[in-house]
Amino acid sequence: RHKKKSDGSFERYKARLVGNGANQQTGVDCGATFSPVVKPATIRTVLSIAISKSWCLHQLDVKNAFLHGNLDETVYMHQPPGFRHPEHPDYVCLLKKSLYGLKQAPRAWYQRFTDYVAKMGFCHSISDHSLFIYHHGNDLAYILLYVDDIILTASSNALRDSIMSKLGSEFAMKDLGPLSYFLGISVTRHSRGLFLSQKKYAEEIVERAGMSSCKPSSTPVDTKAKLSGSSGNPYHNPTEYRSLAGALQYLTFTRPDISYAVQQVCLFMHDPKTQHMSALKRIIRYIQGTINLGLHLYPSSVNKLISYTDADWGGCPDTRRSTSGYCVYLGDNLISWSAKRQHTLSRSSAEAEYRGVANVVSESCWIRNLLLELIVLLRKLHSYIVTM
Structure with missing residues (x-):
């Protein structure tokens, strides 16, 4: 496997020993396998707070993260090819640590990391279990964990260096310096704040669709x-449709402008038609013409949470269900948005709007609770209904 840099260029080769956990049964060969990952809204919220308080954002990478996990079960593995014992080729290996490929490996790593940072004084957030918060007197620090990628921000450089030193003494880690590239997202710091871009990822989607020379x-x-x-004829390659639609979903991390359009094409992934593929290609043509767009985060007040919501009425021609959407701002920064078809029928436009309000209020309450855990006190919390 090739490890690439943020610009797509080759960095180094990667190879690792992997166990075959395909035949493992949950509850028999392993216990819990679920491992939480940090939510996109949490990442944007923490980044907004950090730049508003002029905190440094640092990035760390855990080397061979899954190998750090402890196994609670007894797991045996065949001797790897090329490394068999010449006198005992039929012997098997008893694993003392988790291994890539085991179903419980992600959970074991998460539990090991959680236990250690708890000893350091961190507590994991109730709102997002992959967010860890350190608060002692005037010292404040946040850790965002996404499998083996870590974002660390702290109220002082001394606190940040101390945390990095303790983490480095327990886990093999690579210091990647100031935050610049995280989860395929380019992070550029300028005098007015941060710019989050998925340009390279967007270019890969356009190229995968074979539309590099299309008209925007x-x-x-x-x-x-x-x-x-x-209505319409079935699309001849539904796998291609699902692959591109799924890729576009991740692009909405920094592109709220395509959130509604992507939501619409994702409704038909089970049975795509030719008209659905035409709509998907239109999104790609739009991306081709707006390839440099991304999400800006500016230093601003973090004491004000404002949300907007809107909904149509019976917009789906098949089910007559309504579609509602919302966006939430922390100060001047957009941190959360959604476009989603409602689960039930609305008998009036007012009912559709109220369901949309319920969705955005639920999201706003979750963000408020998250901010309280981050030691950020809100002074204003407003929700507005957009009517056309």
């Missing part, structure tokens, strides 16, 4: 016609 579109969706799942 000025909008991501045709607002005149609604997509239907009951």
Whole structure:
């Protein structure tokens, strides 16, 4: 496997010993396997707080993270090819630590990391279990964990260096310096704040679709016609459709402008038609023309949370269910957004709007609780209904 740099260039080769856990059964061969990862809204919230308080954002990478996990079960493994004992080729290995490929490996690593940072004085957030918070007097620090990638920010350089030293003494870690590239997202710091971009990832999607030389579109969706799942001819390659639609979902991490359009094409992943593929290609044409767009985060007040919501009424031509959307701002920074079809029918436009309000209030309450855990006190919490 090739390890690449943030610009896509080759960095180094990677190889590792992997166990075959495909036949493991949960509850028999292993216990809990679920391992939480940090939510996108949490990442944007912590980044907004850090730049507003002029804190340094640091990035760490844990080397062979899954090998640090402790196994609670008895697991045997065949001797790896090329390393068999010449006198005992039929012997098997008893694993003392978790290994890549085991179903419990992600959970074991997360539990090991959680236990250690708890000894350092961190507590994991109730709102997001992959966020760890250190608060002692005037000292404050946050750790965001996404499998083996870590973002660390602290109220002082001395506290940050102390935390990095303790983590480095327990785990094999690579100091990547100031935050610049995280989860395929380029992070650029400038005099006015941060710019989050997925340009390289967007270019890969356009190239994968074979549309590198396509004509750009000025909008991501045709607002005149609604997509239907009951008309049109089946698309000849549904796997390609699902692959591109799934790739576009991750692009919405920094591109709220395509959130609604991507939500629409994802409704038909089970049985895509040719018209659905045309709508998906329109999104890609729009991305081709707006490849440099991303998300800006500015230093601003973090004591004000404002949310906006809107909904149509019976917009789905097949089910007549409504679609609602919202966006939430922390100060001047957009930290959360969503476009989603409602689960039930609304008998009036007012009912559709109220369901949209319920969604955004739920998200706002979650963010408020998250901010309270981050020792950020809100002075204003407003929600607005957008009517057209």
